[in-house]
Every structure is written in C-alpha cells, then in structure tokens.
Amino acid sequence: xxxxxxxxxxxxxxxxxxxxxxxxxxxxxxxxxxxxxxxxxxxxxxxxxxxxxxxxxxxxxxxxxxxxxxxxxxxxxxxxxxxxxxxxxxxxxxxxxxxxxxxxxxxxxxxxxxxxxxxxxxxxxxxxxxxxxxxxxxxxxxxxxxxxxxxxxxxxxxxxxxxxxxxxxxxxxxxxxxxxxxxxxxxxxxxxxxxxxxxxxxxxxxxxxxxxxxxxxxxxxxxxxxxxxxxxxxxxxxxxxxxxxxxxxxxxxxxxxxxxxxxxxxxxxxxxxxxxxxxxxxxxxxxxxxxxxxxxxxxxxxxxxxxxxxxxxxxxxxxxxxxxxxxxxxxxxxxxxxxx
Amino acid sequence: xxxxxxxxxxxxxxxxxxxxxxxxxxxxxxxxxxxxxxxxxxxxxxxxxxxxxxxxxxxxxxxxxxxxxxxxxxxxxxxxxxxxxxxxxxxxxxxxxxxxxxxxxxxxxxxxxxxxxxxxxxxxxxxxxxxxx
Numbered sequence: 001x002x003x004x005x006x007x008x009x010x011x012x013x014x015x016x017x018x019x020x021x022x023x024x025x026x027x028x029x030x031x032x033x034x035x036x037x038x039x040x041x042x043x044x045x046x047x048x049x050x051x052x053x054x055x056x057x058x059x060x061x062x063x064x065x066x067x068x069x070x071x072x073x074x075x076x077x078x079x080x081x082x083x084x085x086x087x088x089x090x091x092x093x094x095x096x097x098x099x100x101x102x103x104x105x106x107x108x109x110x111x112x113x114x115x116x117x118x119x120x121x122x123x124x125x126x127x128x129x130x131x132x133x134x135x136x137x138x139x140x141x142x143x144x145x146x147x148x149x150x151x152x153x154x155x156x157x158x159x160x161x162x163x164x165x166x167x168x169x170x171x172x173x174x175x176x177x178x179x180x181x182x183x184x185x186x187x188x189x190x191x192x193x194x195x196x197x198x199x200x201x202x203x204x205x206x207x208x209x210x211x212x213x214x215x216x217x218x219x220x221x222x223x224x225x226x227x228x229x230x231x232x233x234x235x236x237x238x239x240x241x242x243x244x245x246x247x248x249x250x251x252x253x254x255x256x257x258x259x260x261x262x263x264x265x266x267x268x269x270x271x272x273x274x275x276x277x278x279x280x281x282x283x284x285x286x287x288x289x290x291x292x293x294x295x296x297x298x299x300x301x302x303x304x305x306x307x308x309x310x311x312x313x314x315x316x317x318x319x320x321x322x323x324x325x326x327x328x329x330x331x332x333x334x335x336x337x338x339x340x
Numbered sequence: 341x342x343x344x345x346x347x348x349x350x351x352x353x354x355x356x357x358x359x360x361x362x363x364x365x366x367x368x369x370x371x372x373x374x375x376x377x378x379x380x381x382x383x384x385x386x387x388x389x390x391x392x393x394x395x396x397x398x399x400x401x402x403x404x405x406x407x408x409x410x411x412x413x414x415x416x417x418x419x420x421x422x423x424x425x426x427x428x429x430x431x432x433x434x435x436x437x438x439x440x441x442x443x444x445x446x447x448x449x450x451x452x453x454x455x456x457x458x459x460x461x462x463x464x465x466x467x468x469x470x471x472x473x
Binding site for chain 2: 275276279280283284286287288290291292294295312316
C-alpha cells in the first residue's frame with residue numbers, strides 16, 4: 001500500500017490502550033507521518049482543545065471514564081469547532097449512529113469492522129468534507145453579513161403569515177424596534193392602518209404568484225416604533241427561508257426626497273398658475289390697449305373720440321401695472337428654502 | 341341671407357372695439373352684444389326662425405358663465421346647427437386653442453387684439469363664406 005505522505009495531526013481520545021494501539025497501527029500503515037496525540041479522558045481532551053491545539057481530525061471513543069455517549073459527542077463537538085470528529089465504538093447501534101451524525105460528527109465506525117483502509121478513507125473523506133462545509137459556512141456567513149451590514153433596512157418575511165423571519169441592523173436602527181421585537185411582529189405592524197387595504201391587495205397578488213414573481217417594487221408609508229411615518233421605496237425578491245416561502249424586502253427611506261419632490265410639484269403648480277395668469281389676465285388689458293391704439297391711428301377718429309380712447313388706454317395701462325405687481329408678489333412666495 | 345352676428349365679451353371696451361370692426365368689415369350693421377355667455381345662450385334659445393344662421397364672436401375668459409360653458413350649452417341645444425362660433429380671446433395658451441378645436445361649432449380662433457383684416461378673413465371661412473357672398 002502506498003502511504004499518504006502528507007502530515008496529519010490526529011487526536012485520539014481513547015482510554016483502552018489496546019484499542020489505541022490498534023488505531024495507531026492502522027494509521028501508520030496508511031499514513032507516512034501521523035502526528036498522533038493520545039488522551040484518555042474527556043477532561044484531558046477538553047484541556048487540549050481549549051488551549052487551541054491544531055488537529056486535522058479527532059478520533060473519539062464513546063465510552064470514556066469521565067463521560068460517554070451523546071453527552072460526550074455534544075461536549076466534544078462544542079470544543080472541536082471546525083475539526084471533524086470520527087466516532088469509534090464497540091457497539092453497533094444504527095439508531096444511535098444516525099443520531100450522532102445529526103449531532104455533527106463526521107463518521108461513525110465500528111471497532112470490530114475497522115481496517116487500515118476503512119480508517120484512512122474515513123479520515124480523508126472527513127477532512128475534505130469538512131473543508132467544503134467550512135467554505136459553505138464561510139460563504140453563508142459572508143451573505144449573512146451582506147444582509148446584516150447593508151445600510152438599507154432589509155428583512156425577510158413569511159409569505160403566508162407576513163411575520164418577520166429576519167431583519168438586519170439597519171432596520172432595527174431605522175424603525176426603532178429591537179431585533180427580538182421584530183421577530184414577534186408582522187409586516188402589518190409597520191403599515192399605517194389606512195393603507196391596509198392597499199397592502200392586502202398587493203400581498204394577495206404576491207402570494208398568488210409565489211416564486212413566479214421574482215422581483216416586486218412599490219412605494220409605501222411605513223410607521224416607526226415612535227409613530228413617525230416615513231415614505232419608503234421597497235423592492236423584494238422571492239426566496240425560501242427555513243423551507244418556507246418568503247420574501248426578502250429592502251425598504252429605502254425616501255421621506256426627504258419625497259418632501260422635496262412634493263415641494264417642487266407645489267412650485268410647479270404655482271408656476272403654471274402664473275403662466276395661466278400671464279396668458280389670460282395680463283393679456284386681456286394688453287390686447288385691449290393694442291386695440292385702442294389701433295383706433296387712435298385711424299384717420300376718421302374725431303378729437304372727442306381720441307380723448308375718450310386716451311382715457312381708456314390709461315385705465316388699461318394702470319390695470320396692467322396692478323396685475324404685474326400681483327404676479328411679482330406671487331412669484332416671490334415661491335421659495336425653495338421653505339422645504340425642511 | 342347674412343348671418344346674425346352675436347358678440348360676447350365681459351369687457352365693454354372690447355365689445356365696442358369688436359362691434360366697430362364687424363361693422364367696418366361689412367359683416368353686419370347691427371350685431372347683438374352680450375356681456376356674458378348666459379344672456380347670449382338665452383337669446384339664441386329664443387330664436388324661432390329655423391333658417392336663420394348665427395355667427396358668434398365669443399370670449400373665453402369671463403367671470404361666471406364662461407366661453408367654455410357657453411360652448412357646452414350650445415352643443416346640446418336645438419339651435420346648434422344654425423350657430424358657428426369664432427373664438428376671440430386674449431389667451432395665447434396653446435391648450436385653449438386645442439380645446440377649442442374639440443367643439444364642432446367652433447370655426448375660427450382669433451387672438452386679441454382683433455384687426456380689420458382678421459375680421460375680413462372670417463367671412464372667408466368655409467362654413468360661413470357662402471352667407472357673405
């Protein structure tokens with residue numbers, strides 16, 4: 001058998017010297033340089049693991065003098081962190097072996113069936129599998145951070161109950177509810193009552209479409225814990241969260257932007273008013289003036305008529321003056337700095 | 341038969357100016373003058389000559405019953421087919437012009453001030469030209 005020339009640092013937790021020797025022998029048959037550390041009790045093992053010793057793999061006997069069985073697995077797992085744990089036992093118990101895998105162990109081997117190659121294979125597989133799991137875990141963590149560290153409030157809610165399943169820090173900061181409070185709340189709790197019907201309608205559409213509606217955006221009023229109403233632009237995506245249909249939603253607070261737009265629209269209305277006045281009110285006396293001046297220019301106009309036209313011209317001019325002053329006053333009311 | 345001319349404007353001076361131009365351009369010697377749309381509509385309703393044609397010079401912006409309301413009332417009245425309207429307004433809003441076109445009785449649109457040439461050109465508008473020949 002060609003020996004693996006990689007160095008493996010192995011912790012054997014085994015109180016039976018005979019079993020330990022057997023394992024060591026098997027290891028030496030398949031691995032060129034096994035760096036074996038042996039301990040005989042959980043107490044010793046925990047001391048090593050707490051001291052942060054580096055191991056590639058832990059081989060664990062399930063009946064130690066100071067602990068055994070499920071308790072021992074749980075205790076070792078909590079200390080092992082990312083190191084894979086292979087359980088070695090003298091008893092065949094399918095139910096228990098399944099349970100221990102659920103608790104996170106990498107493999108469950110029967111001492112009686114043990115051979116060098118079975119042990120070697122299990123060690124290599126366990127180490128490689130752990131690497132993959134660690135990478136997945138790392139990537140999960142990275143995505144979790146992306147969610148958590150996003151400066152924009154984000155949450156995941158259950159598509160059927162509308163309950164919050166997860167919220168990020170920005171949501172906690174922006175809305176004023178603690179994370180635990182959010183976890184007892186549903187989307188209803190951040191929507192003003194007046195907008196329930198609008199929300200209901202939207203939610204029904206979203207629920208019916210399920211995953212056929214990957215992306216959805218909207219504009220809503222939301223209510224903070226302190227009662228403040230904010231205007232948000234939302235967009236959400238379908239996902240399954242812990243097996244449940246859910247949506248992840250992003251709610252961007254655009255209250256200020258909306259105030260600004262409202263103010264600009266208000267000004268726009270005023271400007272339109274002014275344009276209307278220009279066209280209708282200002283032009284009336286002006287058109288009259290022009291008409292009267294045309295009359296003055298006519299040859300057959302008598303002096304008497306000219307006199308009365310002149311008076312009308314002056315009246316119209318005065319009227320025009322008043323109107324222009326009114327418009328100026330109106331224009332001065334438009335002040336963008338009034339927006340808070 | 342020449343059309344009867346009706347002038348509707350809330351400003352007395354304008355009524356006087358337009359009347360003068362109507363007379364000078366030879367459209368009519370004695371047009372009917374109204375300072376609001378309500379009275380003009382009432383006058384039209386009282387007409388019972390089925391063959392008489394009317395040409396209305398209508399101001400748009402008037403207090404109370406304005407030019408649009410006049411046109412709305414006219415559009416549903418029995419006499420609508422005997423009446424043509426030329427709008428005379430101080431408005432230079434494009435939107436007013438577009439709105440005016442939506443009324444089938446409206447055959448012309450004049451922006452104040454009105455000149456004698458403009459008044460002359462009204463007699464050449466298709467729908468009424470035959471009456472002025």
